[in-house]
Amino acid sequence: MDRTTPAIPSLFLSAKAARTHEQPISYLIAYALANPDLINLAAGLVDDETLPADECLTITQKLFSDKPRARRALQYDTTLGLRPLRHALLKHIEALESKPASAMNLSADDILITTGSQQALYLIGDALLNPGDIVIAPNPSYFVYTGTLTSLGATILPTHTDENGLDPDALDQLLSDLAQRNQLPRVKLIYLTSYYDNPTGLTLSADRRPRLLEIAKKYSQHHRILILEDAAYRELRYDGPALPSIKSYDQTNQYTILTQTFSKPFAPGLKTGYTALPPDLMNAVLQQKGNHDFGSANLCQQILLEALESGAYAHHVQLLQHSYRAKRDTMLEALNSAFCTLHSALTWTRPHGGLYIWLTLPDNTDTSRPSPLFHSALTHGVLYVPGDYCFQPHPTTGHLPKNHLRLSFGQVPKQKIPPGIHRLAEAIREHLR
């Protein structure tokens, strides 16, 4: 051993740390930062140009010019979140559902404010899951949360998903199988993105919404199996009907959790999400949050309260719908034109909202990060999210589909979408040749 630099004893990390891995997206973010000429169709970020800078100037001028209000914004608030904001959000949910809060047995005290909706997703997992517990999720699913669930020690059971979202018959069958094998006590959550899904862009159809709730109730024989409805993209709706949430059918506020966020429809820099949840779960989640941070940034909550009350929020959502609708259309047109000769081999989703389009290549294609296709796309100067990040391996066969990729029209400037798709098409065409 070298005398001058003795060996340093290593750290003993927790079992949870050992289960926690870097999010796969980190590589893509780092690559995009290091290669600014790349057209980044991978980033799930929102559009820089439509961020509400003017609105926030007006709001903060008003807020900080009013001394008592400024002081309230700069002081601590509660772990649950700013009371007037929770009241405003209850009204906002009523408007989205076209239903009074009483019909969902919801009050402002059933709404929790968090550091983005990701924190709510985390805290719900933390309050419910022991290592070995089961979460049922569509396949593919939002990969950041499946990574979080894995870190919490959960087993994720993938369920069949089609163009109308998670398949209720498949869910019923899966729960029935689990019941027969006495595995139902391990099942804690059914997780899904119910609007303009990340990664597929697809929406759970209207008729499936109450059906999923009934299935959760049916199998809640000895303990409650909860539906965790992630509605992050709900307000980025470009066409199609405004569907009520699964939560809206839960008349007693006992079986469903609805998470929403200001990150997508207003500004991610304010990092504020909100969640409506059953009171007994709220109690457990709130105690966890008391240990995590005893309350998210109050200033951001005060800014969002003013945005809601002044109408700036509603106005901004309309602006975003207009802007992203145009970007979605541009991407769909570019896909049509780039792949007109390959139509039989490729399919893609046509989302009514959100930020994502899901591209499916022939079965034997490999889009994964180590694949020649991914490398070829980089060489052509375009970045996508490999679809395999979003899948769970098949529970028995271990099969992991690798013939998909996720495209986003979120952050990429509109005029870069056609050349981006053109570059992607060149890489794919070379590969399929």
Add this chain to the structure above:
Amino acid sequence: MDRTTPAIPSLFLSAKAARTHEQPISYLIAYALANPDLINLAAGLVDDETLPADECLTITQKLFSDKPRARRALQYDTTLGLRPLRHALLKHIEALESKPASAMNLSADDILITTGSQQALYLIGDALLNPGDIVIAPNPSYFVYTGTLTSLGATILPTHTDENGLDPDALDQLLSDLAQRNQLPRVKLIYLTSYYDNPTGLTLSADRRPRLLEIAKKYSQHHRILILEDAAYRELRYDGPALPSIKSYDQTNQYTILTQTFSKPFAPGLKTGYTALPPDLMNAVLQQKGNHDFGSANLCQQILLEALESGAYAHHVQLLQHSYRAKRDTMLEALNSAFCTLHSALTWTRPHGGLYIWLTLPDNTDTSRPSPLFHSALTHGVLYVPGDYCFQPHPTTGHLPKNHLRLSFGQVPKQKIPPGIHRLAEAIREHLR
């Protein structure tokens, strides 16, 4: 069973949720809110009147008037935190330590931005602790974090503490005992508040700082035992020397973690803390934070960057030192005058900074929440924090000291301090009679 309201199956919560309890302070907060005439000497909140409203008006006007900058503030940033803020904080730490970062082997990438320093404390526990692991802490300790550690399943071993802070000889003896019983592999952290402690107001003396580091190294035989140095109150210094941190002696950045915050010296509503930590622990903590929220509110970070760069932060800290120094002096004078006839029975600390004074009553006194004294204080219209919240029971005898109480001159208006202490003195005098 009632047919109209069938019994609802209960939730199966996680083992962690079962270990998590409401913070005891919640009762005090609720009581104070419901009784506005009460003089609240319990609240550890900061002063409303000195919150930087004007500074934040200037900063946000500047920030939101500059379109590219406004957009950066409203967009996502990284999990680690805003790069220019981390660079500014590295310089800030250099100034506080009067030492170049290189002498502590620190770079801006060793600094993590969190949702208040509480989130850093949580994440560090999460990355290091398995149920049954040991954290060594002074007795008394900051009770919010000991509650968090308990929720993570840790065993907290209390160590002897005197007017100079945690006693190195007692720490050495405790670790030696643990080594003899082969319990050293369970020891992960030594936690302490090194400046103007919550609850005692006391500061770890200069000579003990390098000694604690040496002891941590000495017992890091098979794995590293880390010192977690909570320096939340460091910059609220009213007199006495500006001591270097324990971290400043850790030339290789391997054995100590230093957490600081903007909540006390600037504004809690921005909910932003920062932590310097060893790179291998950073890696584990960052992965946890990636799952918790993938980054704290970026807008708050941009505001604080501007506050640091414009000099508004340094100016505001001076103003706070001036204001809290006067409130501390007022409370000490009020204690002197109220208890002049009881001096032999009562002692209290004379802090050089922070927000707290620790009062010690005769051994057989009971200040706890169910006690007649606590009730009598409420009747007289004054609220304090019972000292037993801050203690761990003695590991063998189970003894829990109940003859202390914590007073804060933080949030209470200066003119209410003398009547508050007068009310407290009346309650205590009646009780001791």
